[in-house]
Amino acid sequence: MEGIVVVGAQWGDEGKGKIVDLFCQDADAVIRYQGGNNAGHTIYHGQEKFALSALPAGIISPDKLSVIGNGVVVNPQALIAEMKELNDRGIDTSGLRISERAQVIMPYHIELDALSERASSNRIGTTKKGIGPCYSDKINRRGIRISELIDPEVFAEELKKVLPFKNKEITGLYGGKALDYKKIFDEYSEYGRQLKPFVVDSTELIEERLEKNSRVVFEGAQGIMLDIDQGTYPFVTSSNPTGGGAAVGSGIGPDKISDVIGVVKAYTSRVGSGPFPTELKNEIGDRIRETGHEYGVITKRPRRIGWLDAVALRHAIAVSGITKLAINSLDVLSGLDEIKIATAYKINDRLIKYFPADLHKLETAEVIYKTLPGWDEDISSAESLDELPVNAQKYIQTITDLLDRPVLSFAVGPHRTQTHLISPLWKNSKEGAL
Ligand code: GDP
Ligand code: IMO
Ligand code: MG
Secondary structure, X not given: OEEEEEEEOOOOOOOHHHHHHHHHHHOOEEEEOOEOOOOOEEEEEOOEEEEEOOOOHHHHOOOOEEEEOOOEEEOHHHHHHHHHHHHHOXXXXXXXXXXXXXXXXXXXXHHHHHHHHHHOOOOOOOXXXXXXXXXXXXXXXXXXXXXXXXOHHHHHHHHHHHHHHHHHHHHHHOOOOOOOHHHHHHHHHHHHHHHHHHEEOHHHHHHHHOOOOOEEEXXXXXXXXXXXXXXXXXXXXXXXXXXXXHHHHHOXXXXXXXXXXXXXXXXXXXXXXXXXXXXXXXXXXXXXXHHOOOEOOOOOOEOEEEOEEHHHHHHHHHHHOOOEEEEEOHHHHOOOOEEEEEEEEEEOOEEEOOOOOOHHHHHOOEEEEEEEEOOOOXXXXXXXXXXOOHHHHHHHHHHHHHHOOOEEEEEOOOOHHHEEEOOOOOOOOOOOOO
């Protein structure tokens, strides 16, 4: 098996969904390995637009095996609704498989996410989907897994054990209203019944079903700078979007991974609170937001915008094992007189090339920029690097020089047809592959 991991190299929304959709055309399976319905992945098939949240991007291509891995947190209600929405649009989702080891997002997780954000003086700006509280329970060994959800007797037992703790937290800590056992049990055991046919041991499935020369895309959600270990903690999500997270969250060994593709937007965006050294709080930022339609796929929140940050990207590449870059949204920068890239930070008179852990230090950082000339041309139909204006080519060259990684693909629009591979993606040849 050959595995390719797709990670977001910034703060999310780099265009991972589109890249996974493109890569999976030549693959057999797609596995989502972390996060939950906090993600919003946009995919176009022709003129049809899909906004996926809980489902792996492979689901739009029904001949692919699409798997929700053990590292994912699953909101059963949201998942069932997303599947139904696709079914109503003529997409068959019966091939989906869900790891029995994945954790379930329960109503108390969603409630606690909202309550703790409201009570906090240091808001993260979460998506309020219950992600953090669900992962907390997983680590605290109080989580309910899919395998338990689909067995009503086991589910009843587990819910009876955990709910009193959660209600104490809701009422005692936050002054909220206790949740009703029977209401949750009735609703969620029904979800369990509906999801049961999709539930598998995903490791066994991959081992048994995929042949030796199969190709698997591991789909990351969020971005490396939102990683719980490596991101701008505590302004992060609660899982590991890094390359290593792919093995942990899919139950497949790292020996199967041949490449880690870092998806990089030609500028930077961020949703929610937290440091953003290259942020543009001016008309250039506003212009990029409007041109790039930078509003949350699910939450519709306006995204914060900034220049490309080679310091954050160097960190992302190092901690994630990124081997190649997929650069998206070059077209959004067309028409700017000049474009900047952060090459280093200066903290206490020292030049820093890797993202610091200490956010207090970061607050004092002066960002050192390299300024490049922009381009005016509409590049949205360019199909090769040669067809790009010289200044756009120089911009790409500068990125690869600063980051010391080759570019695998570049994109000049949100459609698959506007995303161009520069070199072959898969190492092993495969009979019958496109
Ligand atoms: P994801 O979460 O990483 O999958 O990314 P999102 O879907 O949340 O956000 C990426 C946004 O950029 C979506 O609106 C995409 O349609 C759009 N997009 C992706 N690639 C390009 C590109 O090359 N050019 C432009 N203009 N938009 C792009
Ligand atoms: P995709 O996969 C951008 C951000 C939230 C918040 C922080 C924690 O579409 O790139 P959470 O609800 O996860 O506890 O929120 O993480 N966040 C994202 N930002 N894209 C995402 O996903 C995100 N998922 C979470 O805005 O700052
Ligand atoms: Mg997104």
